[in-house]
Amino acid sequence: MGIDVDIIFKIAGVGIVVAFIHTILDQVGKKEYAQWVTLFGFIYILFMVASIIEDLFQKIKSVFLFQ
């Protein structure tokens, strides 16, 4: 359970920092960079979540298929 909480905090941290960078870049009128930063942050988190979901599927497989 400990590792799950860690990952949630990490996602929250990345979200906060990306949001800060987005606002700062937005304020000085570099909208296109702000959007790229947000997009990359989103993709990174997506990959992280995808790997965790994959773990979950492996666990379900091992429980129900008795491998």
Next chain:
Amino acid sequence: MIKLIGAAIIILATTWAGFEAAKHLALRPKQLRQIKLALQSLEAEIMYGQTPLQDAARKLSKLVPMPLSLFFESFSSLLSSGNTTVKQAWEESLERVWGLMALKQGEFEILVQFGETLGRHDRHHQQKQILLTLTHLEREEAEAIDRQLKYEKMMKSLGFLSGLLLTLLLL
């Protein structure tokens, strides 16, 4: 423990990079002001002192602060060595110190163009050229100040935040 030290080092490094970029932005209007001041002194030397160009340049090199003083020093010594034209000496010394300045290509062109007119006309014509160059530099300075106000703060906070993001990604 070692992770914490690494994270601190990364954040420190990116923050420093941000501050360095901000300093570069602040340096440009400052150096433009110094160049303007130097040109005004040069005008005074030409109009009222009627000093020869190499003496005027040597005087100016003592008057202005560091990177610019190197420029006038080199200009003066190239002129006293005697086997170049004023234009060549001006351009060569400009290229020599350009790496130390925080200025852009536009200012370089303005100064090179000024160097082409230097020492080719009578006093009043020369004064007009100096005034023209000063006007150009003033325009550049206004733009530089604008950029400084806009981006200086952004560079500082962006440096720190990108460090934070990097450590979070590597955690």
